[in-house]
Amino acid sequence: MMALLDQYGKPIPPASIRRLREEVAAPTLTGVRPVVSGHPAEGLTPARLAQIHRAAAQGDPLRYLELAEDIEERDLHYAGVIGTRKRSVAQLPITVEAASDAAEHVQHADFLRAWLKTGVLEGGLFDILDAVGKGFSVMEIMWRTDPGNIVPQRLAFRPQRWFSTDDDGDTIVLLEGATKQPLAPHKFVVHRHPNKSGLVMRSGLARVASWAWMYKSFTMKDWAIFVQNYGQPIRVGKYGPNASDADRDVLMRAVANIAGDCAAMIPESMLIEFIEAKNAVDGSALYEKRVDWLDRQISKLVLGQTTTTDAVSGGHAVAQEHRLVQEDIERADARMISTTATQQLGQLIIALNFGPQEAYPSIRIGRPDEVPLANVVDAVQKLGPLGLKVEASEIRDRLGLSEPAKGEDADVIGGRPPPPVQAPPGAEAKPPPPPELQAFQRRIASLHASQPETDVIQALTDRLALDAQGALAGVLDQVQAELHAASDLADFGRRLAGLRLDPEALAVVLGRGMAIAHLAGQAMVLDELQGG
Structure with missing residues (x-):
């Protein structure tokens, strides 16, 4: 007898299934x-950071996750890119792909x-992807x-600092008091997102980014100290020999309260020389x-x-290459x-509602790598009449459409056929021709659709050209004479309009050619019928 299995392939006890609603x-x-x-992160030093990473790799990940x-x-930058x-x-x-075309799998x-239409999974994807930085999410x-x-009905995000790893260093367990408890298989979705091979606590991006962040915080x-010292002028207040202590106190408060801490007070008869740092501007650029x-x-x-993330030189081509990465x-x-999502949500949902199955549907997240949908529809439309066979369920899966309702043809892709053309009011409905005549009409249509013999077409063309040569000669002679006599293009137009050309000879030739072509076509149809 098949049983429900958790994400580790172990059977789920029936007693735990009854506690689905418990938090x-x-x-x-x-x-x-x-x-x-x-x-x-407060007061972080290289020694403390190394100690935090070492403790996380040895089974105490609390400080690392914090x-x-x-x-x-x-x-700001790390928060933006992550x-x-x-x-x-x-x-x-x-999207969802059925395990097969069987009725139960559909x-x-x-x-x-x-x-999926409830939006539960869609709303929880961002929190699930918190595993990108920390290596896992729950x-x-x-x-x-x-x-x-x-x-x-809801996927509740649980901070990773509430969890730890088992003795194997890789299995996620729940912290409960002073002990570690295995996760109930039907209650948690544990997503691992390794950015490098190895233990889960050493596979997150935050482990690498922490070093860059620490050095950046030092810089x-x-x-900030550099800007405070060199970004604003030093104030010097001078007092005369007759200034009292009260006067000097007022002067000191004045120069100290103008801005910053760089202030001094000296007697008017004294001299202080300020040596300017020549590389102050270069120093500020170094930090940036x-x-x-x-x-x-x-x-x-x-x-x-x-x-x-940053505007760099290189043009559109470089931007395209980086976008592909x-x-x-x-x-x-x-x-x-x-x-x-398939193993820890989709399979569990189907098993709880339909019982354990040998094959389960798949949940797919992402843009399809296949041919674009417009090209697929166009190919099916054009290649279908030529004999291409495509399973209707495959087309529905690509388009994200559901199966037709019960009682309808499961293989139907198109809609209802167009309604028949209604006869106008008062017109008598013509009865359909007998079957023998219908068959003969289809035969005639197929024969007319076939390509005639090339030599017959060439012979008819040559005969028509020969007969029309004499009729066209007289007409062309009159037109050519008027062209030579005309003084300009407008005069030639007026002369053409005044000509009285005789089209009778040309009409006789064209009518004779059409009659010959019609008779030749009938003869070819009769030959095909006798030969068929």
């Missing part, structure tokens, strides 16, 4: 799943399509358990170039290119999340 990983005010998290969230909140990568996949079309696919499934319609701090360089490295890490990454992301 397993809800946040707690006090405990291991608090809403408020720590901020290890740091990944901190970086996304603090770094959001671009997630949104480029979250807005892709979602029914399963239609059931999934009906659930969504808790809130089920609706109506009879015959057991489907997810930003140095840049370092920050821009680190941002470009983050763009390469997340998007695989830099043109879509981003589309390759988008396609790979979509395939990974399609596998997760």
Whole structure:
């Protein structure tokens, strides 16, 4: 007897299936799943960062997951490019492919399509793709358990810091008190999005981006100090020999409160020499170039290119090449999340509603790589009458259409035939010709559609030209005489209008040629009928 299996291929106990509505990983005010998290990015040093990464690889990922969230909140560029990568996949079309053309498999696919229209999966894609930065994401499934319609009604995002890895360093488990509990297979969608091979905690983009962010934060701090010291003038206040202590205090408060901290107070008889830093302008450019360089490295890490985030020289061709790189990454992301949605959502929905199956429909996310739909429809329309056979279900899957209603022809692609032409009021309806005459008419039509013999056509053409030569000669002589006598083009037009040409001879020739062609055609039809 077949049983429901989880994402690891293990049977699901019947007792756990009955707890579909229970919320397993809800946040707690006090405990291991608090809403408020720590901020290890404050005062981060290279030594502390290395310690955080080492602890995550050894089974304690809390600080690393908090740091990944901190970086996304603090770094404008990283937040922009990681959001671009997630949104480029979250807005892709979602389709369902049936396991086969069998009636039950088509029914399963239609059931999934009906659930997709609720927008539950579409609304949760952005949160599922949080695995791009952290290596994995966890969504808790809130089920609706109506009879015959057991489907997810909401996918709740659960922060990764509430989870850890098992002793194998790769299996995601739930933190519960001082212990780690395995995830209920019917309650969670665990999406892994490795950007490198290895353990899940070492496969996220945040692990690499954290180093660039730390160095960038150092540069930003140095840049701020530089701007504060060299970006505004130094104020010097001078007082005379008769100035009292109260006067000097007023002067000091004045120069100190104008702007910044660079202020001084000296007697009027004293002299202070200010030596200007000649490379101050170059120094400010150095900080900017370092920050821009680190941002470009983050763009390469997340998007695989830099043109879509920074305006660089190279023209339209370079932009097109960089866009193709981003589309390759988008396609790979979509395939990974399609596998997760099929195995951990689609198969479970079908199994809960129709029982365990040997084959399940597939959920596809992304732009189709096949021929564009317009070309497919045009090819079927043109090649169908020539003998091409295409399964109707395949065309419906490509177009995203559902199966026809019960009682209709399942292979019908087009709609109803056009209504017959109605006879005008008062006209008598003509009875159809007898079957023998209909067959004869079809035979005549097919013979007329065939290509006549080339020698017959050539002989008729030559005969017509020979007969018309004499008739045309007289007409052409009159026209040529008027052309030589005319003084200009307008005069020639008036002379042509005044000619009285005799078309009788030419009309006789054309009529004789048409009669000969008609008789020749009838003779060929009779020959074909006798030969057939």
